Amino acid sequence: MANLNKVMLLGNLTRDPELRHTPKGSAVADLGIAVNRKVQDGNGGWKDETTFVDVTVWGASAENAQKYLTKGRGVFIEGRLQMDVWDDKATGQKRSKLKVVADNLQFLPDGKGGSRGSHENAYTGTPDTNGRQGGSAGPIEDYQEEDDIPF
Numbered sequence: 001m002a003n004l005n006k007v008m009l010l011g012n013l014t015r016d017p018e019l020r021h022t023p024k025g026s027a028v029a030d031l032g033i034a035v036n037r038k039v040q041d042g043n044g045g046w047k048d049e050t051t052f053v054d055v056t057v058w059g060a061s062a063e064n065a066q067k068y069l070t071k072g073r074g075v076f077i078e079g080r081l082q083m084d085v086w087d088d089k090a091t092g093q094k095r096s097k098l099k100v101v102a103d104n105l106q107f108l109p110d111g112k113g114g115s116r117g118s119h120e121n122a123y124t125g126t127p128d129t130n131g132r133q134g135g136s137a138g139p140i141e142d143y144q145e146e147d148d149i150p151f
Helices: 059-068
Strands: 007-013 018-021 027-040 046-058 073-087 094-110
Touching (some): 007 046, 018 059, 046 059
Parallel strands (some): 046 094
Antiparallel strands (some): 007 027, 007 073, 018 027, 027 046
16 A cells, blocks of 8 residues: 655744754754634634644754744745654653654745745745745635636
């Protein structure tokens, strides 16, 4: 049977990236992101349902994340799920946590509609000179549903 472990997330950072280095010198950063979705509240209204996800980023992407990203900034992450298992030092019990290990990290504007400075290339952290701008969809109330969909 075939297996697939692929995750794609679009959300906002819940905290500034935390950079550290392994004993062999590899950069690794821990990120926290919040991913929202709209759900009906039962009274005909809509509310946000938020899922908080821990993400680990390696190498140059980790260094660039620490250098250019701050709490509230939008990110697109492609990666895989990984289960971390350890023994709790205080209780001696086994603990586990599901997280995402990023293969690709792209910087987006922050959740407030701004970009907090110039746009950077997600891989090098250098300004993007191709005139491209990242973006995200506006509030759901800004869109109208149309009956005639052209496809």
